[in-house]
Amino acid sequence: MSLGNNTSNVTPTGPGSGRRRMYALKEVARSYSSPRGAKCGRVRIAPNVEVALRSGRAHFHGLLRCGSVWECPTCSAAIRAERAKEVEAVVVWHRTNGGSPYLLSLTVRHGLGDDLKPLRAGVASAWKRFQAGAPWKRFKQRFGMRGSVRALEVTVGPNGFHPHIHVLLLLKPLTPSEESAARLLLAERWKNVVLATLGMDALPSDAHGSDFRLCAKANYLTKLGLGMELTAPVGKSGRGTNRSPLQVLTDFANTGDESDALLWQKCCAGMRGARMLTWTSGLRAAAGLTAEQSDIEIVEGEDAVEEIVFSISGDQWAKLRETIGVRCAILEAAERGGSNAVREVISHALNGVP
Numbered sequence: 001m002s003l004g005n006n007t008s009n010v011t012p013t014g015p016g017s018g019r020r021r022m023y024a025l026k027e028v029a030r031s032y033s034s035p036r037g038a039k040c041g042r043v044r045i046a047p048n049v050e051v052a053l054r055s056g057r058a059h060f061h062g063l064l065r066c067g068s069v070w071e072c073p074t075c076s077a078a079i080r081a082e083r084a085k086e087v088e089a090v091v092v093w094h095r096t097n098g099g100s101p102y103l104l105s106l107t108v109r110h111g112l113g114d115d116l117k118p119l120r121a122g123v124a125s126a127w128k129r130f131q132a133g134a135p136w137k138r139f140k141q142r143f144g145m146r147g148s149v150r151a152l153e154v155t156v157g158p159n160g161f162h163p164h165i166h167v168l169l170l171l172k173p174l175t176p177s178e179e180s181a182a183r184l185l186l187a188e189r190w191k192n193v194v195l196a197t198l199g200m201d202a203l204p205s206d207a208h209g210s211d212f213r214l215c216a217k218a219n220y221l222t223k224l225g226l227g228m229e230l231t232a233p234v235g236k237s238g239r240g241t242n243r244s245p246l247q248v249l250t251d252f253a254n255t256g257d258e259s260d261a262l263l264w265q266k267c268c269a270g271m272r273g274a275r276m277l278t279w280t281s282g283l284r285a286a287a288g289l290t291a292e293q294s295d296i297e298i299v300e301g302e303d304a305v306e307e308i309v310f311s312i313s314g315d316q317w318a319k320l321r322e323t324i325g326v327r328c329a330i331l332e333a334a335e336r337g338g339s340n341a342v343r344e345v346i347s348h349a350l351n352g353v354p
Contacts (some may be wrong), residue, residue, distance in 0.1 A: 019331065023324045025073040025246075026255040032265050033071055034272070040066035041074060041319050049317045051310040051334050051342055052303075058334035060327075061303050067296030069276050071268040073246065074352060078302045079295050083277050084226035086289055087149055087168065091220070093287040100173040103184075103215035106130075106190050107164035108202040116270025116280030120154060120163035124274070126197040127165055130189060139189075143182055144172030151224040152276055156263055157242035161270065166216070166223040170283075174233055183212040225276060243272070309334045310342040320349055 030038045046062030066072050069079045091101050108123055127150060130136065139145070149168040154161060174182060184297050188212040204210070221227050243251070245267040252260035278296075284292060293301070310330075312320065320326050326349045333341035 008136075011072070020324065020328045022073045022077060023328055025249055025253055027324055028072065029071060029249055029264070032261055033268070034066070034068075036064070037066045037068055037071055039064050040068075040072055044314055044317060047314060049312040049314075050305070050308050051330060052305040053307040053309055053314065054302075054304055055306070056335065058331040059303060060308070060331070061305050061308075065296070065303065066301045067299045068272075069295050070271040070274070072247065073249075075295070075299045076246075078299050079276075080226050082293075082302075083224075083284040083300045084221055086284075087221065087226060087277075088217070089226060089289060090149065090170070090283065090287045091168070091217075094146060094170045097146075098172070099144070099170050101215055101220060102169045102171050102174075103211075103213055103220050104167040104169055104186055105164065105211040105223065106167070107162065107204055107209060108194050108198060109204050110160055110162055110202070114153065114160050116161040116266060117162065119161060120152065120270060120274060122198045122202065123163050123165060124152065126190075126193045127167075129197055133180060134341055135185075135189060139182070139185060143174065143178065146170040147278075147280040147286070149224065149283070150278045151226075152271075153223075153225050153244075154267065154271060155242035155244055156248060156267065161267075162242060166220075166225075168220055168224060174214075179212075179214070183210075186210055188214050310339050310346075312346065316346065316350065320346065323349070 021119070026041065030042075033040075033339045036218050041060070041063055043064045044062055049063060050061040052059055052061040065075060067075050067079070069076045094101060106123075108119075108126070110119060147170050151166045151168075152163065153166060156162065171182075187206070189202060190210045194209070216221075218227075245264060247269065248260050248263045251257065252264060279292065284290075320330070328346070329345045329349075330342055333345045
């Protein structure tokens with residue numbers, strides 16, 4: 001597949017570079033996305049497309065949004081940003097009430113031939129089993145656990161797909177001896193449930209199966225997949241030789257390597273329908289958060305309008321949507337100079353003026 005002129009600058013720098021990078025990646029992904037994902041940010045759901053402002057940030061209103069955290073760079077960024085705010089609020093609440101946040105990372109042994117969907121479903125089932133029964137109740141009581149937030153993540157490397165989970169455990173402050181005891185209990189518990197759920201082939205090693213440690217903000221937001229990965233350097237820069245799906249997509253955009261396109265498709269298919277973040281019952285309410293929104297509710301809420309800057313007709317949008325640079329220039333103009341600036345950009349674009 002030829003990447004075309006729309007995706008020749010996936011890693012721009014300067015003002016607006018983050019938006020332009022996301023739009024470029026989204027265009028690359030479009031040909032490999034689900035039908036709804038291919039329409040996201042392009043297809044009208046209203047007679048006109050409005051250029052709107054909210055808190056000084058411009059966006060297009062009246063377009064379909066897919067709401068996929070796994071396969072849409074722009075929707076994913078909005079979803080992860082909102083989830084990060086919520087997690088941060090819970091951690092602040094926990095610390096204010098004398099607690100300490102700890103990060104538990106869990107993985108299983110995997111092989112090159114493993115299919116992603118059943119493997120990540122098996123990891124999720126093992127975690128569900130991990131939280132059941134008397135041993136987990138005793139752990140919560142012993143270490144003063146208020147709740148947890150579990151995140152699902154996947155990377156891909158020489159050994160194939162690597163789904164794993166990161167869990168933010170809201171515990172009491174632990175002494176060094178208590179922390180060591182908790183680490184041992186959690187590691188043994190994880191090995192037992194993996195063996196019971198997935199069998200000997202998936203049993204992790206003592207060195208790599210689990211990791212438990214006190215965490216700082218930069219640590220837990222990144223591990224939970226909320227570190228806004230789109231701002232990270234591009235290239236094959238995952239953990240060691242592993243790459244996240246977004247890094248795979250970025251590499252494809254930069255090199256045109258069709259093997260990365262195939263990997264991206266497999267990642268999307270394998271993760272489709274999975275929840276990225278789950279909360280223990282009652283935790284959000286205890287921390288004063290509202291009921292959890294779905295991913296699609298978050299992205300649709302992002303489109304809320306405070307001020308309409310300009311209205312683009314359907315015929316005009318059909319032409320303007322084809323060029324990433326024009327779409328981004330329209331939004332940048334709205335933020336910089338309002339309706340007159342937007343009108344000028346659109347006029348130049350429709351008349352073929354650079």
